[in-house]
Amino acid sequence: DQVNKQLMNLPPSPPKLPIIGNLHQLGALPHSSLGQLAREYGPVMLLHLGRIPVLIVSTTDAAKELLKANDLACCSRPKLASVGRISYNYLDVAFSPYSEYWRELRKLCVLEIFSVKRVKSFRFIREDEVGTLMDSIARSATSSPTDPVNLTEKVFALSGSLIFRKAFGKSFRGSEFDRGKFYELVHDAETVAGAFSYDECFPGFGWIMDWISGHSLRVERVFRKLDSLFQQVIDEHLKPGRTNQEEDIIDVMLGIEKEQTEEYGHAWLTKNHIKAILLNMFLGGIDTSAITVVWAMAELVRNLALMKKAQAEVRGIVGKEGRVTEADLDKLQYLKMIIKETLRLHPPVPMLIPRESITNFKIKGYDVYPKTIIQINAWAIARDPKYWKNPEEFSPDRFNDTAAMDLKAQNFEYLPFGGGRRGCPGIYMGTVTSEFLLANLLYCFDWAPPAGTEVADINMEEKTGNCLTLSKKIPLLLVPSKYLGGQAAQ
Numbered sequence: 068d069q070v071n072k073q074l075m076n077l078p079p080s081p082p083k084l085p086i087i088g089n090l091h092q093l094g095a096l097p098h099s100s101l102g103q104l105a106r107e108y109g110p111v112m113l114l115h116l117g118r119i120p121v122l123i124v125s126t127t128d129a130a131k132e133l134l135k136a137n138d139l140a141c142c143s144r145p146k147l148a149s150v151g152r153i154s155y156n157y158l159d160v161a162f163s164p165y166s167e168y169w170r171e172l173r174k175l176c177v178l179e180i181f182s183v184k185r186v187k188s189f190r191f192i193r194e195d196e197v198g199t200l201m202d203s204i205a206r207s208a209t210s211s212p213t214d215p216v217n218l219t220e221k222v223f224a225l226s227g228s229l230i231f232r233k234a235f236g237k238s239f240r241g242s243e244f245d246r247g248k249f250y251e252l253v254h255d256a257e258t259v260a261g262a263f264s265y266d267e268c269f270p271g272f273g274w275i276m277d278w279i280s281g282h283s284l285r286v287e288r289v290f291r292k293l294d295s296l297f298q299q300v301i302d303e304h305l306k307p308g309r310t311n312q313e314e315d316i317i318d319v320m321l322g323i324e325k326e327q328t329e330e331y332g333h334a335w336l337t338k339n340h341i342k343a344i345l346l347n348m349f350l351g352g353i354d355t356s357a358i359t360v361v362w363a364m365a366e367l368v369r370n371l372a373l374m375k376k377a378q379a380e381v382r383g384i385v386g387k388e389g390r391v392t393e394a395d396l397d398k399l400q401y402l403k404m405i406i407k408e409t410l411r412l413h414p415p416v417p418m419l420i421p422r423e424s425i426t427n428f429k430i431k432g433y434d435v436y437p438k439t440i441i442q443i444n445a446w447a448i449a450r451d452p453k454y455w456k457n458p459e460e461f462s463p464d465r466f467n468d469t470a471a472m473d474l475k476a477q478n479f480e481y482l483p484f485g486g487g488r489r490g491c492p493g494i495y496m497g498t499v500t501s502e503f504l505l506a507n508l509l510y511c512f513d514w515a516p517p518a519g520t521e522v523a524d525i526n527m528e529e530k531t532g533n534c535l536t537l538s539k540k541i542p543l544l545l546v547p548s549k550y551l552g553g554q555a556a557q
């Protein structure tokens with residue numbers, strides 16, 4: 068309450084404007100502007116986005132204090148109305164507030180969807196789809212050797228096809244689904260999921276702005292389209308006599324629903340739960356892996372010596388096999404360091420997913436009260452010169468010296484997948500996908516900037532595609548030429 072709040076030692080706040088609070092200080096790249104502000108106001112700052120209090124955590128020490136000592140006090144998610152709508156009233160894993168229900172669901176998903184065993188069971192999908200992409204790039208390299216390939220477009224399309232097929236058991240190739248429309252829908256859902264509505268920032272009158280700007284209508288339209296897509300595919304799975312060659316995520320979840328019904332007379336996992344989990348796979352799994360591969364390729368083309376080193380590794384291991392297989396990945400230690408370094412310098416989810424505090428807690432001696440939104444600036448933390456030598460430099464070899472630094476946030480200077488109870492459960496799926504695609508791109512082709520441009524011309528500006536992810540602003544165009552050393556066995 069008000070009196071208690073006055074007695075609290077609140078974190079420092081940059082000066083705010085009436086009504087909008089600190090909204091004007093976010094800019095086009097909030098992770099960067101907030102990193103700048105943190106240098107002035109310290110490792111924890113309290114901002115106000117309109118009326119919403121938001122705690123920004125910007126250093127390794129503070130992130131450790133938050134995720135280790137205070138994880139339980141702040142592992143909920145804010146209930147945003149648009150997210151509520153598209154997640155079937157928070158039936159999903161990523162946006163559901165902390166509760167007994169969320170704990171059960173997360174456990175189920177970790178065991179059944181994100182497990183190493185399940186991810187491995189989709190190996191043939193990755194090998195098939197990546198193989199098709201390599202063939203298509205090879206064809207264009209042969210027919211028009213000087214034409215650049217839009218690698219951003221290809222990599223995003225591939226990542227979308229992979230998740231689509233793992234979830235639905237069907238490929239875009241030969242199906243009635245339109246790839247372009249599917250991406251558009253995923254993109255619209257991401258935009259809806261990543262944005263606060265005016266009503267949340269400005270209680271009392273914000274709804275008028277939502278109405279004028281068309282926000283409410285947009286949310287409803289996206290929800291209806293998603294729901295009808297999910298319903299259509301689930302109905303297909305329920306048709307008697309369906310023959311499925313590939314067990315997909317819908318099969319797995321319908322199986323769990325059936326088991327629960329047989330055992331208890333009813334299932335708590337209903338069709339709406341299944342749809343909400345599918346939504347998480349689309350929003351969590353497509354752009355993140357694609358963004359990583361695009362940044363990795365951009366960095367390597369700009370650093371020829373690193374590119375050559377990576378190609379020597381993968382070509383040395385794979386020899387004349389003609390294609391990298393997933394069995395090769397464990398031997399590709401330098402490739403793994405490249406992915407780690409890419410995730411450090413270009414974390415695809417730079418401020419993680421917003422959390423919300425459940426109870427009072429203290430961080431760095433400051434009080435945080437319940438219902439405060441919490442954002443960890445993983446982007447700023449991974450560029451902190453106190454922990455990283457030459458932090459702005461792309462240098463995969465730095466992970467040689469920190470072999471213990473894994474991706475699971477045991478080290479709080481490196482948080483590309485977040486951490487604590489809400490940390491990303493899709494780490495394995497995400498890294499295998501990125502590593503496997505990158506390995507094939509490096510093995511099968513040599514890459515050069517388009518004719519008339521220099522390596523130094525490759526634009527490295529960032530863009531926040533929606534409020535959650537950070538990608539390369541300008542699509543990456545490169546000219547591939549086929550690696551002939553891999554052809555003998557083909």
Ligand code: HEM
Binds near residue numbers: 160161347414
């Ligand atoms: C390179 C790939 C990926 C990156 C960088 C990434 C990053 C993240 C981050 C930063 C979070 C928020 C963690 C936090 O709040 O502490 C997260 C959460 C999540 N991610 Fe990922 N992710 C990736 C791949 C995937 C994949 C492939 C899937 C699923 C198919 C996935 C599903 C999820 C889900 C469901 C959550 C919410 C977890 C919860 O709230 O309990 N992610 N991810």
